[in-house]
Amino acid sequence: MKNEVVKEKIGFGVLLLATLLVVIPVLLIIWLILSKGWSALSWEFLFTMPRDGMRAGGIFPAIVGTFYLVIASIAFSLPIGVLAAIYLSEYAADNLLTRIINLAIINLAGVSSVVFGLFGLSLFVIFLKFGVSIISGALTLGIMTLPVIITTTREALRAVPKSYREVSLSLGASRWQTIRHSVLPFALPGILTGAILSIGRVAGETAPILFTVAAFYLPKLPHSLSDQVMALPYHLYIVTTQIPYIPENFRFGTALVLVGLVLIMNITAVIIRSKYRKRK
């Protein structure tokens, strides 16, 4: 009897330790970035162009660039991913072709991001002649996030009880009406979770944008989808490794802005999601 209690305590302790091991690095990262980057934050840093070879001024174009890339790539990958997931989970028969497609999607998720960058360079930049541009970068990032969006959407669709579909069908609704009115509304929170995960990934990746859109130094804002932009992760890489004698808080300030931007976009998505949850 006593033995069992001791065992349980030990088990509990191990679980707690594992949890702490997860939480502590996260807290350390946040503390590090905040403590070293906070002092860089100012109106000038956030909203002006870089000056003096990026050793002074702000990072405004990189913020705008990353924001555009996130919006453009999600605008591409969310609808396509959701439609593909609907087809795969609601319509496609369980045959060899479907299984191959599923396998491809899983493998796509495992491809390293620099390969996506290379792919985007050869397909969008060179072959389709989009050039080094927002459109090339956003499409590359979008393709990179498709597996996540498809997978989370399918999970969300699968979580909608079969009985809702049957009730809807039994009331004379067509298959598409059933999906539209009795499946998608209840899968939406899960679908948005996929979008949220993608936002973080898109905003933070350097490799896929390296050859497709990112500018080293471009102190102006983009006018169209075919312009190049600066982007926060690439900018962070540059100021950390390529430019000597830069104030340290510039580096951490850039990191802080990147993390903050992702956080803000995620919170927005979470708010939208909880609105839908409540509507249920």
Added chain:
Amino acid sequence: MGHAEKKRCDMTDRREANNSSAGQVDHPDPKIKVRELTIHYGKVRVLNNLSLDIQKNEILSVIGPANSGKTSFLRSLNRLNDFEPNIRMSGSILLDGRNIYKDLDAEGLRKRVGMIFALPIPLPRSIHDNITYGPRLAGDHDKSALDQLVEDSLKAAYLWDEVKDRLRSSALKLSGGQQQRLCIARTLALKPEVILFDEPCSGLDPISTAKVEESMMELKKNHTIVLVTNNTKQAARVGTRTAFFLMGDLVEIDSTEKIFTAPADSRTNDYIIGRFG
């Protein structure tokens, strides 16, 4: 007086019909005519060469132990089986003389043949929205007509008085018994000709069960009803005729009175007195 007499007249008519179909002679005009229906899931046969007629304005009770194919039979009548990936069906089902798998489209059929499931499944929407779900998707958007439809359907399902003040609140907040009557109202809003019930009272208390049975008896006047039930007493209470299924075979179909007092097959008797199932 005249009214009562007419009723009695109907009753005798029906009894004659019952006798003839019990002897497998075709009734001139059955609502649903099932012939040699066989259903396989993969290699497993769950319904074996089933032929029976379902008459207008009767309640056909279907009884039988678990896995005897009752639900599979019911779901073939409104083509809800269409979505099972590995199902194979043969035979024919005629609704008013037309083959439901060949001559009718599935959506149109399901509006004419409504279904009530074992567990009440309100959609997570308001009471009002639940009832108007089918009609709205069918293109009916006239607000006052829909409101009237909601009222009529709820009244027919004996639920109106309990919910008339909260039509816009979530259907999930209703009790189990109320939810099942909501599901009945929702089906009635489609103005179906046939209603399929699959163990509609299996999760309900006796009082809710009585209310559902009461509405079934009332619905019988204008609808054809097929009631699958695990509760033989319920079959005896409401069934005009009763069919006994066993392991995918139709053992016996006859007037409820006959099935419960003098069944022709000893297996029917064994089941009714509770020897198996």
